[in-house]
Amino acid sequence: MDKTVPDLAAAVAGIEDGMVLMVGGFGGSGAPIELIHALIDRFKATGSPKNLTVVNNNAGNGRIGIAAMIDAGMVAKMVCSFPRSADPRAFTEKYLAGEIALELVPQGTLAERIRAGGAGIPAFYTPASFGTDVAKGKPVAEFDGKSYVQERWLKADAALIKAELADTMGNLTYRKAARNFSPLMAAAAKLTIVQATKIVAPGEINPEQVVTPGIFVNRIVEVADAKQEEALMREGVAYA
Amino acid sequence: MSQKLSNAQIAWRAAQDIADGAYVNLGIGFPEMVAKFQPPGRQAIFHTENGVLNFGEAPPEGEEDWDLINAGKKAITLKPGAAFFHHADSFGMVRGGHLDVAILGTYEVAENGDLANWSTGPKGVPAVGGAMDLVHGAKRVAVITDHVTKDGKPKLVKRCSLPLTGVGCVTRIYSSLAVIDIENSRFVLREKLPSMSVEELQAVTGAELVLPDVIGDLVAPEVS
Numbered sequence: 001m002d003k004t005v006p007d008l009a010a011a012v013a014g015i016e017d018g019m020v021l022m023v024g025g026f027g028g029s030g031a032p033i034e035l036i037h038a039l040i041d042r043f044k045a046t047g048s049p050k051n052l053t054v055v056n057n058n059a060g061n062g063r064i065g066i067a068a069m070i071d072a073g074m075v076a077k078m079v080c081s082f083p084r085s086a087d088p089r090a091f092t093e094k095y096l097a098g099e100i101a102l103e104l105v106p107q108g109t110l111a112e113r114i115r116a117g118g119a120g121i122p123a124f125y126t127p128a129s130f131g132t133d134v135a136k137g138k139p140v141a142e143f144d145g146k147s148y149v150q151e152r153w154l155k156a157d158a159a160l161i162k163a164e165l166a167d168t169m170g171n172l173t174y175r176k177a178a179r180n181f182s183p184l185m186a187a188a189a190k191l192t193i194v195q196a197t198k199i200v201a202p203g204e205i206n207p208e209q210v211v212t213p214g215i216f217v218n219r220i221v222e223v224a225d226a227k228q229e230e231a232l233m234r235e236g237v238a239y240a
Numbered sequence: 241m242s243q244k245l246s247n248a249q250i251a252w253r254a255a256q257d258i259a260d261g262a263y264v265n266l267g268i269g270f271p272e273m274v275a276k277f278q279p280p281g282r283q284a285i286f287h288t289e290n291g292v293l294n295f296g297e298a299p300p301e302g303e304e305d306w307d308l309i310n311a312g313k314k315a316i317t318l319k320p321g322a323a324f325f326h327h328a329d330s331f332g333m334v335r336g337g338h339l340d341v342a343i344l345g346t347y348e349v350a351e352n353g354d355l356a357n358w359s360t361g362p363k364g365v366p367a368v369g370g371a372m373d374l375v376h377g378a379k380r381v382a383v384i385t386d387h388v389t390k391d392g393k394p395k396l397v398k399r400c401s402l403p404l405t406g407v408g409c410v411t412r413i414y415s416s417l418a419v420i421d422i423e424n425s426r427f428v429l430r431e432k433l434p435s436m437s438v439e440e441l442q443a444v445t446g447a448e449l450v451l452p453d454v455i456g457d458l459v460a461p462e463v464s
């Protein structure tokens with residue numbers, strides 16, 4: 001079983017208009033920049049994919065990555081906890097102009113909804129947001145004398161993930177704090193697409209150290225010289 | 241009120257209540273300052289929402305590794321015994337009652353423990369981050385804050401007027417003028433500036449202060 005694909009264009013094939021797309025990363029840490037830019041390249045060449053719903057903790061920074069997707073006009077809706085950043089122009093301008101929708105989700109609830117999506121749990125209760133504007137319209141229930149808000153699972157058509165090591169069967173490790181949402185998203189998406197800094201043969205990753213088992217991964221592409229979003233931001237790079 | 245505590249002194253005071261070995265989450269911004277003032281001989285283990293336990297201070301400029309950041313997206317370093325984990329585990333640590341203390345900033349805090357610290361109203365782009373999760377689960381949820389707003393209005397109020405972050409969640413307030421516990425939906429005064437009378441403090445507090453038999457002096461060294 002070999003899940004590797006030859007290049008980035010092949011990796012992002014099959015992401016179509018209107019899909020829900022999860023994108024790993026927290027700020028620049030773990031952002032799969034090369035996969036995102038490959039998707040933007042396809043949009044520029046073919047006009048697709050567009051009307052995407054993108055799930056990420058943030059809503060892009062600067063003129064690269066998710067921000068560049070928003071700038072390009074590919075994103076109809078963001079599902080995130082914190083749509084602000086050092087340079088949030090791309091999202092802010094479209095949001096204030098009414099050109100992009102926002103589903104604001106508390107960060108821990110976002111993580112748990114994604115986890116639930118991957119784990120086959122359609123709903124769960126959390127204390128987060130009880131009694132706040134964010135909980136309006138959601139069912140609440142009391143357990144052992146305390147009130148909780150019902151939240152639903154979050155699943156995706158596809159996920160874009162950045163890993164450090166992948167073996168050809170899709171077992172993954174992550175670099176430092178870059179794992180954040182990625183293991184959850186890999187499980188919650190029907191089509192999980194991974195860019196790995198290095199692809200190795202099965203057996204070369206110690207099974208004790210696998211973070212995401214290959215069952216959650218569909219495609220892997222090697223991006224040996226992967227860029228870090230924050231580093232690109234600080235260099236002032238724009239992907240246009 | 242000229243002798244009110246500086247932000248650094250408020251952070252210093254909050255740090256005195258953190259035990260050796262405590263697991264602690266410090267909110268983005270002002271609360272991060274608390275880490276600087278750990279008493280000698282004590283070492284707390286700091287948690288950040290994006291999946292790191294036991295991180296240390298910022299690296300020197302130019303030596304940042306941007307895959308190693310905190311929830312405020314600032315570069316951090318690791319201490320021996322650090323651990324990485326994914327976001328669902330990270331918030332499981334929060335909601336599951338595994339943190340000893342969470343320290344947050346605030347716009348308003350009410351005598352019933354309600355906290356408003358995420359939104360000043362409907363303008364602009366709303367952003368909540370982890371605030372609504374962080375106020376639930378930690379054994380102690382403390383806020384550090386100036387006692388009044390820039391234009392002199394109480395930040396400690398009867399009921400919050402701004403959008404809530406959480407209901408009934410705050411257990412202690414470290415302000416520029418006092419240390420106050422929230423017990424049975426009341427502000428219980430534990431410490432106040434020695435130069436200030438209870439009446440003066442009450443005048444800048446938006447709900448009644450309960451006065452126990454012993455009220456300590458709030459004194460902090462000159463720190464910055």
